[in-house]
Amino acid sequence: MDEIPPDGAQISSGSPDHPPRQGLLKFCPHQMVESVRQIDPEDLKRRGIEAVILDLDNTLVRWREDEMTREVAAWLEELQATGIKLCILSNSILSKRSARMAERLGTLNVGKARKPSRQGFRRALAALGTEPAVTAIVGDQMFTDILGGNRVGVYTIMVRPLHRKEFVYTRLIHRPPERLLLSLFKRRGHL
Numbered sequence: 001m002d003e004i005p006p007d008g009a010q011i012s013s014g015s016p017d018h019p020p021r022q023g024l025l026k027f028c029p030h031q032m033v034e035s036v037r038q039i040d041p042e043d044l045k046r047r048g049i050e051a052v053i054l055d056l057d058n059t060l061v062r063w064r065e066d067e068m069t070r071e072v073a074a075w076l077e078e079l080q081a082t083g084i085k086l087c088i089l090s091n092s093i094l095s096k097r098s099a100r101m102a103e104r105l106g107t108l109n110v111g112k113a114r115k116p117s118r119q120g121f122r123r124a125l126a127a128l129g130t131e132p133a134v135t136a137i138v139g140d141q142m143f144t145d146i147l148g149g150n151r152v153g154v155y156t157i158m159v160r161p162l163h164r165k166e167f168v169y170t171r172l173i174h175r176p177p178e179r180l181l182l183s184l185f186k187r188r189g190h191l
């Protein structure tokens with residue numbers, strides 16, 4: 001699915017707190033939350049997290065919409081106040097939109113990420129200037145955000161999608177196996 005990186009750098013380096021994921025566990029987030037508000041910036045700090053990569057659609061805003069809820073905006077401000085660096089990493093083909101959002105929020109932005117490709121994550125890590133061991137990803141999709149994050153060794157946090165409306169391919173192709181794997185990971189005590 002993904003090409004071998006030319007430089008061989010930053011491959012699943014993980015950290016003592018989140019060792020590299022192998023096999024099926026590459027699909028398993030380190031943490032699962034109902035809403036981004038459940039992610040405590042101080043808790044991230046305690047884990048040594050210095051930067052957070054953010055998915056856009058259905059994580060921060062509804063699919064292809066621009067308006068953010070007050071709750072999400074407050075959470076982002078809290079993260080920034082804690083000194084955590086932020087970078088939006090979006091697969092959206094509407095790359096001007098994520099750039100606009102990033103400018104409004106005062107975050108970095110990496111568009112056309114092609115998650116779960118490692119390349120997009122590496123571009124985000126380069127923009128943030130952090131290593132995977134001190135970086136987290138927050139996203140609503142297992143087969144893009146979480147798989148990609150685990151491949152490069154960042155701390156992965158899966159959030160329930162903000163809204164049911166999404167890309168039809170996501171809904172029909174990604175969500176059913178995602179549900180199966182989540183229930184398997186829960187049964188096995190990984191979540």
Ligand SMILES: [Mg+2]
Pocket residue numbers: 055056057058059139140141
């Ligand atoms: Mg998303």
